[in-house]
Amino acid sequence: MTNWIDKGYRQYEGEHIDVYFSVDVCEHAANCVKGNPNVFDTKRKPWILADAADADEVARVIETCPSGALQYIRKGE
Numbered sequence: 195m196t197n198w199i200d201k202g203y204r205q206y207e208g209e210h211i212d213v214y215f216s217v218d219v220c221e222h223a224a225n226c227v228k229g230n231p232n233v234f235d236t237k238r239k240p241w242i243l244a245d246a247a248d249a250d251e252v253a254r255v256i257e258t259c260p261s262g263a264l265q266y267i268r269k270g271e
Contacts, residue, residue, distance in 0.1 A: 198265050208244025211252050212267050215242060220263035229255035 198214035199205060206213040213233075226234035232246040233255065244252060249268055256264040 196265070198267075203265060206240060206242040206244050208249070208252070208269075210269055211244055211249040212269065213242050213244045213252065213256065214265040214267070216263050219261050221261040223260050225258040225260065226255055226264060229258055 198216075201216070202218060203214035203216045206215065227236060230247055230251060233243055233252055235241055235243075247255075253266055253268070256266050
């Protein structure tokens with residue numbers, strides 16, 4: 195399993211899924227904020243709320259990230 199923290203990603207913990215983000219990798223395509231603004235909102239701190247949708251929805255949005263700046267690890271799998 196990849197250790198995203200060691201690769202410079204910041205962790206946003208959720209109950210069922212942890213989200214990881216790297217500003218250095220981000221290409222600002224905005225797929226995340228367009229995909230689910232309840233989870234991803236750049237006007238809020240923290241801007242990622244991993245529990246604002248179910249884990250499947252969070253993973254679905256992250257998988258649309260073209261740069262790989264967003265990653266996730268499901269808990270309990």
